[in-house]
Amino acid sequence: MSFAAATAMDCTTPGHYRGTIAEGWDIAGNANGGYLLSLAARALSHHTERPDPVTLTAHYLRPGRPGPVSLECETVKTGRLFATVSGRLADAEGKPMLALLGSFGDLAQPISDIRRLDGAPDVTPLEECNRHLGHVQAEEPAAGNGAVPPAFHSKVDLRLDPRDAGFLTATPSGDARMRGWFRLRNDEPMDTLALLTALDAFPPTIFNANLPVAWTPTVELTCHIRSRPPADWLMAQFTSRFVSGGMLEEDGELWTQDGELVAQSRQLALLPRG
Amino acid sequence: MSFAAATAMDCTTPGHYRGTIAEGWDIAGNANGGYLLSLAARALSHHTERPDPVTLTAHYLRPGRPGPVSLECETVKTGRLFATVSGRLADAEGKPMLALLGSFGDLAQPISDIRRLDGAPDVTPLEECNRHLGHVQAEEPAAGNGAVPPAFHSKVDLRLDPRDAGFLTATPSGDARMRGWFRLRNDEPMDTLALLTALDAFPPTIFNANLPVAWTPTVELTCHIRSRPPADWLMAQFTSRFVSGGMLEEDGELWTQDGELVAQSRQLALLPRG
Numbered sequence: 001m002s003f004a005a006a007t008a009m010d011c012t013t014p015g016h017y018r019g020t021i022a023e024g025w026d027i028a029g030n031a032n033g034g035y036l037l038s039l040a041a042r043a044l045s046h047h048t049e050r051p052d053p054v055t056l057t058a059h060y061l062r063p064g065r066p067g068p069v070s071l072e073c074e075t076v077k078t079g080r081l082f083a084t085v086s087g088r089l090a091d092a093e094g095k096p097m098l099a100l101l102g103s104f105g106d107l108a109q110p111i112s113d114i115r116r117l118d119g120a121p122d123v124t125p126l127e128e129c130n131r132h133l134g135h136v137q138a139e140e141p142a143a144g145n146g147a148v149p150p151a152f153h154s155k156v157d158l159r160l161d162p163r164d165a166g167f168l169t170a171t172p173s174g175d176a177r178m179r180g181w182f183r184l185r186n187d188e189p190m191d192t193l194a195l196l197t198a199l200d201a202f203p204p205t206i207f208n209a210n211l212p213v214a215w216t217p218t219v220e221l222t223c224h225i226r227s228r229p230p231a232d233w234l235m236a237q238f239t240s241r242f243v244s245g246g247m248l249e250e251d252g253e254l255w256t257q258d259g260e261l262v263a264q265s266r267q268l269a270l271l272p273r274g
Numbered sequence: 275m276s277f278a279a280a281t282a283m284d285c286t287t288p289g290h291y292r293g294t295i296a297e298g299w300d301i302a303g304n305a306n307g308g309y310l311l312s313l314a315a316r317a318l319s320h321h322t323e324r325p326d327p328v329t330l331t332a333h334y335l336r337p338g339r340p341g342p343v344s345l346e347c348e349t350v351k352t353g354r355l356f357a358t359v360s361g362r363l364a365d366a367e368g369k370p371m372l373a374l375l376g377s378f379g380d381l382a383q384p385i386s387d388i389r390r391l392d393g394a395p396d397v398t399p400l401e402e403c404n405r406h407l408g409h410v411q412a413e414e415p416a417a418g419n420g421a422v423p424p425a426f427h428s429k430v431d432l433r434l435d436p437r438d439a440g441f442l443t444a445t446p447s448g449d450a451r452m453r454g455w456f457r458l459r460n461d462e463p464m465d466t467l468a469l470l471t472a473l474d475a476f477p478p479t480i481f482n483a484n485l486p487v488a489w490t491p492t493v494e495l496t497c498h499i500r501s502r503p504p505a506d507w508l509m510a511q512f513t514s515r516f517v518s519g520g521m522l523e524e525d526g527e528l529w530t531q532d533g534e535l536v537a538q539s540r541q542l543a544l545l546p547r548g
Contacts, residue, residue: 086373101360226516
């Protein structure tokens with residue numbers, strides 16, 4: 001099943017959508033948070049009649065499991081550049097999984113040509129990142145802290161930078177960082193909705209941080225999409241700088257190989273109570 | 275008028291609030307975006323019965339002008355740690371100014387004691403940052419690009435790091451960064467709602483970036499509050515790394531003088547169409 005099919009949403013009446021969390025997009029039974037966000041964003045994009053989630057925030061309220069979902073949404077304002085929409089993705093029992101707020105637009109043309117970019121991240125070239133996560137899983141089932149997601153990583157093609165893969169063999173780098181490459185399987189082209197999945201696809205940065213933390217559930221994730229992605233691999237970097245108060249942030253960047261920023265993200269994640 | 279009085283909101287019926295955008299919290303006539311967020315957050319905090327905006331996102335739909343406002347909100351989920359709420363702040367005609375989504379909690383005790391903090395920002399000591407913005411304005415009315423806000427800066431006490439104050443005299447540093455110190459006037463203690471104002475109080479980073487950009491309206495602002503602030507000055511740093519596609523991000527940090535992270539923010543701002 002393609003990503004497009006796995007994120008299809010049907011409009012039943014204006015502002016009401018139905019869809020399905022597909023099998024296999026999970027991490028230990030719970031659907032990947034980025035995949036859930038793509039699913040919800042497809043409905044929001046349809047409702048606003050704007051293709052691109054320029055800025056989209058989700059609060060994660062409950063894990064998602066394979067099966068039917070519904071989404072309700074409401075446009076707050078339709079402007080020239082953006083349409084702002086709020087919504088909720090709920091499970092079959094109507095319990096909310098995601099609360100959403102986004103401004104959708106059309107990124108076919110850049111809003112302005114003024115540019116100033118700090119350097120793209122230092123990611124090992126793709127051809128040297130051939131130990132992708134699915135492959136590592138098959139060979140090393142006892143790897144790391146057990147949180148490496150086998151099912152989800154059969155759905156996307158994610159190549160970890162070897163410098164950040166130490167956690168898989170219980171030798172974390174000490175640096176709260178994950179770098180690598182991302183694309184959909186079977187050369188499926190990525191739209192800006194697929195970028196939302198990419199922005200939550202990598203293992204938690206904290207796995208490399210030498211902290212006694214195995215699981216950091218997402219409280220909130222905000223994605224900023226700057227441009228439509230090319231039909232090619234994207235370079236990715238995720239970093240965390242501050243663990244305090246029981247929380248940490250994880251900042252993400254997606255880049256083209258030509259050094260164009262495609263998207264940024266920040267999520268707030270929760271530490272287990274100490 | 276105190277900050278607390280300037281952000282008072284009255285509950286009329288559950289989920290409905292009325293308040294007033296006070297005079298003098300504006301930048302060239304438009305209320306400061308952080309002040310608007312504090313005003314809205316006070317109602318959301320009351321509605322959820324949780325004091326602290328742990329993560330709060332606002333989409334800015336229209337400028338706010340002094341006068342009556344109303345807020346409507348709805349709790350999406352009440353959990354053990356957080357209550358998640360969505361809302362809208364509207365002007366006297368009912369037109370939405372802010373669309374909001376937040377998870378509120380109680381930060382009286384940290385959720386976990388596990389800590390890992392990158393260094394606090396390099397900010398010039400407070401006693402050497404005595405050219406605060408209000409003061410500079412009075413002395414140098416023709417300063418910089420004309421976007422320095424006089425009214426708002428009589429309401430808060432904001433001291434710019436001299437290294438980042440060059441834009442005031444048309445000698446921007448070339449580095450898209452603003453650092454300095456923040457507190458409320460008259461020693462008014464800051465709660466976590468006041469931090470939302472602090473996170474949008476400094477001049478745009480882009481003023482120091484040597485770009486032909488004078489005005490970058492906020493599309494979206496997300497604030498993460500890690501802890502309650504002490505009754506003292508806060509150290510602040512705002513940076514922008516990526517201007518592309520007609521947008522830029524501005525990342526903020528607020529710190530205690532003891533090197534504790536109090537809050538983080540990221541906003542997406544818009545460049546004028548090129």
